[in-house]
Amino acid sequence: MAARLRVLGAAAGGGLPQWNCGCEGCRAARGPSPTLPPQSQSSIAVTADGARWLLVNASPDVRTQLAAFPPLGPPEGASRGSGVAAVALTNADVDHCAGLLVLREGGAPPIYGTDAVRGSLTDGLSILPALSAYGPVRWRPLVPGRATEIADADDAPIGVSATPFALAGKAPLYVRERVAEPPAGAHNVGLLLRAGDGPAVAYAPGVLDLADEVLREHLRAADVILIDGTFATDDELTARGMSARTARQMGHAPLLGAGGLLELLASLAPRRRVLVHLNNTNPVWGDREVRGRVEAEGVEVGFDGLEIEL
Numbered sequence: 134m135a136a137r138l139r140v141l142g143a144a145a146g147g148g149l150p151q152w153n154c155g156c157e158g159c160r161a162a163r164g165p166s167p168t169l170p171p172q173s174q175s176s177i178a179v180t181a182d183g184a185r186w187l188l189v190n191a192s193p194d195v196r197t198q199l200a201a202f203p204p205l206g207p208p209e210g211a212s213r214g215s216g217v218a219a220v221a222l223t224n225a226d227v228d229h230c231a232g233l234l235v236l237r238e239g240g241a242p243p244i245y246g247t248d249a250v251r252g253s254l255t256d257g258l259s260i261l262p263a264l265s266a267y268g269p270v271r272w273r274p275l276v277p278g279r280a281t282e283i284a285d286a287d288d289a290p291i292g293v294s295a296t297p298f299a300l301a302g303k304a305p306l307y308v309r310e311r312v313a314e315p316p317a318g319a320h321n322v323g324l325l326l327r328a329g330d331g332p333a334v335a336y337a338p339g340v341l342d343l344a345d346e347v348l349r350e351h352l353r354a355a356d357v358i359l360i361d362g363t364f365a366t367d368d369e370l371t372a373r374g375m376s377a378r379t380a381r382q383m384g385h386a387p388l389l390g391a392g393g394l395l396e397l398l399a400s401l402a403p404r405r406r407v408l409v410h411l412n413n414t415n416p417v418w419g420d421r422e423v424r425g426r427v428e429a430e431g432v433e434v435g436f437d438g439l440e441i442e443l
């Protein structure tokens with residue numbers, strides 16, 4: 134099967150372990166003898182033909198993610214090149230965009246994103262102006278509701294389509310002070326992805342409002358769901374004194390409890406349902422009871438290297 138999806142990074146921003154974190158999960162994942170497998174930061178890749186891949190989100194770990202997966206490297210015998218034909222961004226958060234700077238040599242692949250994401254990467258982080266010094270920046274718009282055929286740098290379609298859907302979410306922290314409260318879908322989208330005529334995949338690593346009918350409609354339309362499992366509970370960081378902001382204030386609906394993500398996902402069985410963008414503090418990594426509750430609903434905990442045939 135040529136068409137497939139690979140989870141390159143299953144962890145949220147910071148990864149597992151996060152450089153400065155001493156939580157239980159980070160301690161377990163830190164060397165020299167980790168008892169939890171380390172996980173890199175949030176990204177997936179999708180291909181229809183097995184050769185040209187859409188990278189969805191470019192994490193700060195993209196260099197090691199590509200090195201760990203030869204199909205994303207240069208084609209055999211080529212002096213330069215990459216299996217990454219294009220990049221799509223679901224938002225402009227640092228954990229989804231810093232990797233663009235890692236892809237600068239020879240000019241970055243074409244980048245798909247919303248206008249607001251482009252604005253954040255121009256006036257907030259200056260990633261796009263910086264990249265333009267290394268090669269052409271091929272920015273291609275994503276518009277919620279509009280199906281987009283992903284194409285490579287030569288404008289050749291790669292056989293993957295992406296239909297963005299508007300999601301409530303926060304503007305990236307680094308521009309939040311400056312931008313007005315944005316409408317859903319400006320700074321944060323989910324993607325309904327299809328490789329060839331394969332199954333529909335809903336990918337949504339940042340989900341705040343689980344009651345949102347746009348979200349629910351796209352989850353119901355999908356055969357495979359990869360969704361925001363960042364935090365188990367709303368107070369996961371605040372209760373430990375690790376942050377002043379709750380999960381919801383960070384733009385992530387919690388997994389457990391009444392009205393939580395797990396409840397929603399249970400109602401979407403028997404679709405394949407995978408949690409991604411998992412924070413290192415999430416007990417689902419190492420706590421058997423919590424993991425058991427998730428898996429009892431048929432929901433999978435994503436991990437680096439998870440592959441799904443499409």
Ligand code: MLT
Pocket residue numbers: 145146226227228229305306339383384
């Ligand atoms: C998030 O998912 O909430 C963000 O990645 C946080 C951040 O930008 O550090």
Ligand code: MN
Pocket residue numbers: 145146175226228229410
């Ligand atoms: Mn994130």
Ligand code: ZN
Pocket residue numbers: 150151154155156157158159160413414
């Ligand atoms: Zn931690």
